Amino acid sequence: MASGGGAAARMDPEVATELVRKGATLLLLDVPQRTLFGIDTQMFSVGPKFKGMKMVPPGAHFVYYCSPNRHGNEFAPTVGFFLTTHQSEVIVRKWDVQEERLIKLSEEEDIRYSEAVRHFEFDDQLGPYNLDSYGDWKQLSDYLSPNVIERLEPIGGEITIAWESSWMDKAPQSDMERRLVEQLREGKFAKNAPVQSGRRGCYYTSIPASTSLLETILAKNYEGQEDLFLGELQFAFIAFMMGQSLEAFMQWKALVSLLLSCSDAPLHTRTNMFIKFIRTLYYQLKHGFQHTQDSKSGDMGNSLCLDETWFSRDIFLYRLSKDFFTVVFEAPVVDGDLLSWARKLKSLLETTFGWDLEDDAVNLIDEDDEFAPVVVEMDGS
Structure with missing residues (x-):
């Protein structure tokens, strides 16, 4: 897996360690190689050592992935889900081979793997969250509160x-x-x-x-x-x-x-x-x-x-x-x-x-478009 961590790669080791401790960790077990995996604005092809992401800033995020076929040249439909991370939190998911998707573990397994993460047992298999691109993600998600996610997400959380x-x-x-x-x-x-x-x-x-x-x-x-x-x-x-x-x-x-x-x-x-x-x-x-x-x-x-x-x-x-x-x-x-x-x-x-938005001669209307062409005056007008 590509690291996606331009800033992290140049970071002082003490600063990086502090970010690992304070940031959330997404531990993803047994994800097939060549799976396309994304978090927020970052997307990668999974390598043989991949076990997830570390240094994930607290807040709202979107995780999504496309599993490959045997030859790695075609992919299943994207599956994605929103989550809200907290400081030093560990979130664990495991790949289900039969369903070809990430699933939650039992409470006992979750605790065991979370402790292993906190003892840095998976550290060299976790890609650092690319903090250089975090500003782009915040521009896309600054109103994405836990309340919004809870109101809108489907049962089970998966969108596909x-x-x-x-x-x-x-x-x-x-x-x-x-x-x-x-x-x-x-x-x-x-x-x-x-x-x-x-x-x-x-x-x-x-x-x-x-x-x-x-x-x-x-x-x-x-x-x-x-x-x-x-x-x-x-x-x-x-x-x-x-x-x-x-x-x-x-x-x-x-x-x-x-x-x-x-x-x-x-x-x-x-x-x-x-x-x-x-x-x-x-x-x-x-x-x-x-x-x-x-x-x-x-x-x-x-x-x-x-x-x-x-x-x-x-x-x-x-x-x-x-x-x-x-x-x-x-x-x-x-x-x-x-x-x-x-x-x-x-x-x-x-x-x-390449649009000319001042060309008054052009007035294109698609008759099949449910949102055209009526303009509604709002309350208070």
């Missing part, structure tokens, strides 16, 4: 497209989403395992398309707490991008579409929320299109879904962001921070996707 077959067939899809479904079904990360059914997905909030008001949804589903909404937005994006979940993509799209359709709330009733939202969306898209491999750390990157399909102007994001920028930039009075982040997001979309 292999359990979404019946849902996928019913999901309304634009042309772009139909291509995305095919990528997830036929791509290299979905060839090797049978599709399973009957499993409950994540407990996402129901966001009716163009029928409910933002204030009503916040009050009814999020106890009026903006950060819970933003936490679900981050949960869904991470589960989609890293966990390869189509259900998560559709939820992320619904949440983004709801906010980008607002015309009054950004300027008056929920300005601070929209500053945080635009900042969150900016970092999601900025990270999602970083395809380059880090040659020093061996980090393979994890932009598994965000490909040229997203550059098309028939994607929902194009017309909704275009309309949203018109609302912000043409307002007679607008908050300075909101204006600044809107400009940053607009620049990112134009430079990354």
